[in-house]
Amino acid sequence: MAVVAVRGVHKAISYAFCPSLVKFLPTTIGEFLRTSAEKHGQKPACISAYQDTVKTFEEIHRESRLLAAGFLATGLKPGDRIGIWGPNSYEWYLTMMAASAAGLVLVNVNPAYQASELEFCINKVGVKALVSAEQYKSQDYYSMVARIAPELEECLPGEIKAEKIPSLKSLMMISDKELPGTFRLKHLMDVGEEPKYQTHLDECADRVQFNDPCNIQFTSGTTGKPKAATLSHFNIVNNAYFVGRRIGYDQRPPVICLPVPLYHCFGCVMGALAGLIHGGTVVLPSPGFDPQAALQAVHSHRCNSIYGTPTMFVDMLHVNDFDSYDLKCLETGAMAGSPCPEPLVRQVIEEMHMKRFSIFFGMTETSPCSFQTFPEDSVEVRSTTVGKPTDHVECLVVDDNEEVVNQGDTGEIWIRGYCNFLGYWGDEEKTKEILTPAGWLKTGDLGILDDKGYLRVVGRKKDLIIRGGENIYPKEIEEFLHTHPDIAEVQVVGVPDPRMGEELCAWVRLKDKRTVLPEEIHAYCRGKISHFKIPKYILIKDKFPMTVTGKVQKYAIKSMTISELGLQQ
Known part of the structure; x- marks a missing residue:
């Protein structure tokens, strides 16, 4: 913690920084996938329990190259935006890897979105291709796209010309059905096997830089419309790397049960990408959160880590046959999304055996994690704070005049570091509102820093x-x-x-x-x-x-x- 002289008296101010001797990873997701495949080979990287699918590092690398080449064969170019709309699945995971390998910017679309919300997302960032599930729960995704693009049923695949969503040219379905105007994902992978498209992929991949944008996530805004937060390879590769190191994945490769949604940073960065980077295995128990399926996945695949919001952990702990699942393999995990009360911390430690689990704090605009507890932190620390800044990250707490408050006083939390996003796509004004000229990101959350650098979040400046x-x-x-x-x-x-x-x-x-x-x-x-x-x-x-x-x-x-x-x- 820093100390500054104020009116002749030395007072500690609300500033925290976590210096680190561990170097950044100046690499793209695609490059990391290639090196991981070489290093870990036949080790399982992704298991989709409900799809009865197990894929090794080598298989994911090979299949992601086929799909990436298939994407480029449709006319997509590095920098183009490609959306992914659907629940958790192996195909979602594969699309994320393939898009990054081709230099495309993956646009995560909430699977609960309705047609009008999808229309807004496509137009906001100029989505050129959309990978979509066939259906999920009551959602018929093809019909919903056709509702905003009635021209779809008369178009050839890759030649969509829709008045309401003019940027969209290709709809790519995760389906075995031949739906009018669409490509099937499997067909694109077959096309991607052709040598000319593999060569083209290598040429495109060579041009992708680690500081290029690779992911767009929509965040709610006070204007009533979501904002398109844009993240780079450097942002999310390093966030996944340092988050994993603090939780202990560098000491023991994880087997992560991931019931949280992949469309959110919590799932795709802190879960899927952290597992890849640290040579671990990610287990997808179900398309959407199902507490019994999550416990069964831990039991069957001997997961040593599990992720969730406090609400998810409450639901898992209250499953009727909870005691029938062997959870002794669990050691750690991640809890984020809202405050975690002390009784829940104790239950997770005692009943789910997660003695070394971490509390996380952040936002999409910080890639997402900016604060994290340590595995050895006490129950009190994990139930009253969100830990210390992650490696290479700074924090200030400021008052309404944007002046740093004294240590222990309440103010708005500001973050600075590699994790800060590139900006809101196509919205320079909103970007300037949240990012200061000195590089500080205004979170809008209110908090208190203590003398050890631990942060207690006490409220929200706006009405989120x-x-x-x-x-x-x-x-x-x-x-x-x-x-x-x-x-x-x-x-x-x-x-x-x-x-x-x-x-x-x-x-x-x-x-x-x-x-x-x-x-x-x-x-x-x-x-x-x-x-x-x-x-x-x-x-x-x-x-x-x-x-x-x-x-x-x-x-x-x-x-x-x-x-x-x-x-x-």
């Missing part, structure tokens, strides 16, 4: 809601609900929930003489916005609490809702 690890901004939900013909005004707040951490509550004021039931509003939401964005509670109100200047008092709405619904804080 975290529901079961999903980041949701009320503004987006409010704007959508305003499209209902009978709603005059709406305010959305987060309220406490014992399982999800927070749930959404919407206060709704109807237009004069209109009558709408809460269940009718729920029905209006279904199929139009993601399921996790639909408010659990909808309260019809005649008026909202206001300040004397006419501003809505959201804190009062939250307090009144907690009281009215009898919720426990």
Whole structure:
């Protein structure tokens, strides 16, 4: 921790830095996959338990080259954006590796997104090709694409010309069906075997630099529309590397049970990529989170690490036949997404045998991890802090005037280091709002640094809601609900929930003489916005609490809702 003179008295300021003698990895994901294949050969790298699929490092390297060459054969070029839309699967993992090998920028699309949300993502970053699952739960992905691109059914594969999404040229399906206007992923891999496309792949791969963009993830924003956070190979390769080192993967290669979504940084960087870089095995238990499938994967594949949000761990611990699973192989893991209460920390250590698990803190814009606890940290530390900065990362805590506060005081958390993202795609103004000229990233979170450099997160500067690890901004939900013909005004707040951490509550004021039931509003939401964005509670109100200047008092709405619904804080 730094010390600075203030008015003649030496006071410790809220600054922390984790210097490291461990060098950065100046490499691309594709290059690392090649060297990993040479080093680890026939060792399993990815197991998709529900697909009964086991792939070695060599197989993934070979198949990713075939798919990468197939992508380029459709006319894609390094730097083009290729989307991936679907639940966890081996094909998702393979697409990530293949896109990086070809120098493409992978755009992660939430599998819960509806057609309008997909349309926004495609247009925001100019997605040229989309790899899509056939379906997931109630989602029929092909039909949803056809809804925004009705021209699809009359187009040849690779020649989509859609008025609403003009950038999209190719739809590539993870399917055995011959769907109109689409390529099949298997067909692209067959094409990629041709020597001319393999040669072209090598030429393209040679031009890819480690500081090139390789991944775009959409983050919620106060404007109501997601922002496209752009990350480089250097960002995420090194984040996966240093996160893995602190958790101990460099000492013992992990077998990671990964029930968290791959479309999120938690899954694709801290899980899949960390496993690859440290010579470990990643186990995908199910397409979406299923607590029983996660426990079964640990039991069957002898995983020594498992990832999840606090909500996921709560669900796993409450599986009816929990005691029937042998979890003694577990040693460590990762918990992130929302605060972890002390009773849960103790349960995870005692009942799941994860004595060395880590708490993580960060955001997509920091690739994602910027703080992490150590395996030897106490229960108290892991339940009250998010650890210290990760290797090579600095932290400041500042007040509303952007001046550094004294140690122990509350302020906004700022981060600086290799992990800071390249910026928001196509949005220089929003990028400047979050990145200072000196390279500090404003997280919007409030925290306190102690004298040892541990950070306690105490709140959020803006009104972000975290529901079961999903980041949701009320503004987006409010704007959508305003499209209902009978709603005059709406305010959305987060309220406490014992399982999800927070749930959404919407206060709704109807237009004069209109009558709408809460269940009718729920029905209006279904199929139009993601399921996790639909408010659990909808309260019809005649008026909202206001300040004397006419501003809505959201804190009062939250307090009144907690009281009215009898919720426990």
